[in-house]
Amino acid sequence: MSEILQRKTTVSTPVAAFRRAPAKAAAQLEGADALELVELFFFAYRDFVGDADRLLENYGFGRAHHRVLHFVHRRPGLTIAALLETLKITKQSLNRVLKQLLDAGFVEAHAGVVDRRQRLLYPTPQGAKLARELAALQSERFLRVMEELPPAARGAASQFLFAMIDPNERERVRAHLARARRKGGPS
């Protein structure tokens, strides 16, 4: 069931709780095993963002730029307000990063047609290219993971991640994904 977690020299698997004691899972989880999940999540995220970080260095950009470019690419025509809500940062924080992306020609802003106060953000061709490269890097990790995982576990990954999101944020996330599907398309 968890071959990938096994060392060649038989040693205990990273997180054994769910297999070890299926009956008393909820009780036993609390102490040590949830802690292991916490740590795995930490390590996984650390490596996950590392991929993109290395590419971004070549452009003089950081993670903040990545996030902005990513969401603008995913939802062309995104407003400042929508971006702020997605990123959960202040407009002052966003502005520094966004200005750099605008100046460097990776993102464009156009006045909204229905509401001219709004600035609708679009990736430039150059921005779209970088966004695709970054997305490819991170997607590759997921692709590799899905290949490694037993087929039964594959669908579980997205369920798991979605369940990890704050319940009161889920609707927003769902809305974002729905809009990205309409707008961004196959890219």
Next chain:
Amino acid sequence: MSEILQRKTTVSTPVAAFRRAPAKAAAQLEGADALELVELFFFAYRDFVGDADRLLENYGFGRAHHRVLHFVHRRPGLTIAALLETLKITKQSLNRVLKQLLDAGFVEAHAGVVDRRQRLLYPTPQGAKLARELAALQSERFLRVMEELPPAARGAASQFLFAMIDPNERERVRAHLARARRKGGPS
């Protein structure tokens, strides 16, 4: 299979690829669906760390303190070198944070017995208490998630997270978990 992802008003699920086209999964994943996993991972991690952040504020500590305290608590007697390797930061970065934890009485350092150059790090009772509180907060999220998830998906979560870790880091992570199990115990 993915009830938790469903809106009450029937709408497409966040990540439908693995169910949508089991046969052509690998091909179709690349474009849009791996991207959704990337985003879910981002949102999930954002909310996951948010829990602890709020508690840490009361103590004037940040995430960096949390990570140090966490690993010291998990592996009492940890050396500086081991901590640096786990956190993947420089000793200068660590030192500022560690000094604050030492000064505030959350962590203690004792000269190593076999090698007196080493400083073995231990949580104080106060440090252990805070570490447990933080761990409980983050464990709770996992516990809730595991309850939400269909039983079949539960074991998959740890497999998934472990598979997300860089292959050349996995041995280190396994070693960490093994040591934590011996040392930290049920805490």
Next chain:
DNA sequence: GAAATATGTCAATATAGCTGACATAAAAAG
């Protein structure tokens, strides 16, 4: 016309990381 909204901007501050250079004590190697 007044009020609310979307956005921009200036200034000061905090946190968390980095590089580079140098210092010290203890262990290991010769």
Next chain:
DNA sequence: CTTTTTATGTCAGCTATATTGACATATTTC
């Protein structure tokens, strides 16, 4: 027993990312 390596500490300066608070402007809505 001297030299070298190792484990750690520390100073100084820099960068990236975020914050709060205050104020400005254009546009829309009431």
